[in-house]
Amino acid sequence: MQKGRYCFANSVKTALVGYRMDGADVIIEFEHAPVLKVPFDSLCYSPGSAPWLHEYRLCDDSVLCCYEPLPAGRCSFSHRLTWFEKNRTISVLALLCIPVLLFLLVFRAVPAFSAVAANFISDKSYQSIGAGYLAVLDKGLLHSSQLSAKDQADSTRLFQALAGRHGSKNVNYRLLFRDSARMGANALALPDGTIVVTDDLVSLIGADSEPMAAVLLHEIGHVERKHSGRIIVQSVSNSYLFSMIGGDFDGVAEVLAGAGSGLLNNSFSRSMEQEADDFSLAGLQRERMPPAALGLALRKMLENNEGKGQQTVRLAEVMSSHPDIYKRIHATENYGKPDN
């Protein structure tokens, strides 16, 4: 018979008791009360406030506090967990495994899952997302184009030729022109196959030029690789993982985890820009155009945005949604060379 303490249900009162196992039951013996017999399986275990204390909650909310775990409970899930938690070797192994597992989960499993899942998003959904975003952009960021009809026709002809040769048949590609002082010389792709180019971009690199072809192929690359769908799936997957795995972080840790999540999204965005560049370079080669045309377009956009030709420092690159533009230009100039 072991000695323990019994805390009465809904009361601060306690009593010293003796307890023992009797088959699958626990027998609790009081000094001035009848013996209590409870099935061991009905008890809920929790480690007590001190390392030597083990608490077993009964169905009526009373508690049996023991100094030794009950013999029948030594193999239970809770006891095994407690053993895991107190084992230093397991802690060290977990410490080593967790960064690797997190890396594999976030940088390999989630992007791979997103790439697969993006294919299951229906064309109708992509059309709906594209139409929704265009409506939002048209209300705030974009205005009607001021380009001449000839410039628009030249670019549209080039775009239709490229989309016909490099785009999927099931995507309804169309090119739109918009004026935007805030976006400057730029282009963007919507998931339904709508490509928007700004007036500044057309004026800067020419309506029917090789650099324009390079930019349009880059944007077609975003649509073909389903980057919008992948971003949605990745963002939702990461939200789930951060909530489930890091959901119990609070205070300072929560702020820092939020910053980490932002940097992670930027990293995904950079890898997608790289993919779109690769798509453009391969397309330019098939069109028998120089790959450096993409570099030329990027350089002109950079100069237009007051760039003065310095390398991006590593930290700035980490915080950006796009890869270092000089590295991108360098890659276009060396595309197809043996050592590249």
Add this chain to the structure above:
Amino acid sequence: MIGENITAESVHADFKPVEFRGNGSEYFGIWIVNLLLSILTLGIYSAWAKVRTNQYFYSNTLVDGHSFGYHAVPMQILKGRILAIGLFVLYNLLSAVNPILALAGILLFAVLLPWIIVVALRFRLRMTSYRNVRFAFRGDVGEAFIYYMMLPGLVITASAMLATFGAAIFQRDLTAQMIAMGLAALLWLALFPQIILRKDRWRFGNIQYGRTPLVRANFNARPYYLALLASGVAVMLFIGLAIAAVTALGLSGGNLKSDPTTAVGFTVVIFVGYMFSLFFGITVYTTIVRNHQFNNLVIPNLAKTRSNINLWSYLLLMMGNAGLLLITLGFAYPWVSVRTVRYLANHTQVRVDPAIEEVLGRTENADAAFADEASEVFDMDIGLA
């Protein structure tokens, strides 16, 4: 006079510090296993992790030699968590696919907010016990609607209307427009601490321990105004720092777009300034408000609390915690948590009256864990400590 002093000292002597017996390396063992199993099970184990963590912290916090208890069951938490995270993921999906539907989701959530708050508080307190007697929360949804939706809504609407009408009436007079904006801000500053005060009185004043009378939360407005003012100073410090950084940048001829080194330096200065002002603001607010709250909480004829957090030592602790987390890439989290809880425990005292030996609890059905999980997933502030 002498008699008064003796009484005051003897009353003070009755207060005993809250004791926290946990330690960083012990909690590290629990935390690392929690994290590992949560990753391996893609988050399913996080429900068990939450129970293990809360059990560890509750059972290691002792008042008058007795510890607290946490009684939620992991499956209960898991169901609530899956439902809450499902809604959160759906909201993220809607935001990406159709922002208008996402807005409708936010409105629906706002309508449900008072209910979520009440049910979450009921669950949280029902799952907490001291000396095997459970706590309870007696507030109702109507009151939650008043304190969390109606009063803030009225103040924000009144301030916005004042600013908008000011701008509309004094279209050509910039000074008058600025005065109207200032008045709107003043109205907000004058009324908002009153709302927080009433919300806190309601949150704490509806706590019940067993069958004892409700907690008496004798809070008054002054510390709330002081806390808001001090937090405002922190924000002003940050804005001042940002202006100084921009001015220094302009004077040195730097250009953020063309000079990445300057851009990084600027970003780092702004980030550090932001973090410092954030810590300073939170620390000042917590110190003033928590000390006031705990110095004015009473369970009639049963217990009284005291708090004496020191602003600078608490700020130092928070900054140290941030540094530790940054240096160790988050792996110092268990020590950071334990340091914080121990600090708060060391600066809290409780006087427990002998009447506690007669306290009885009551058997009640527990609410579902969904609302508690939703309040965490959507980052709602309903904490009580």
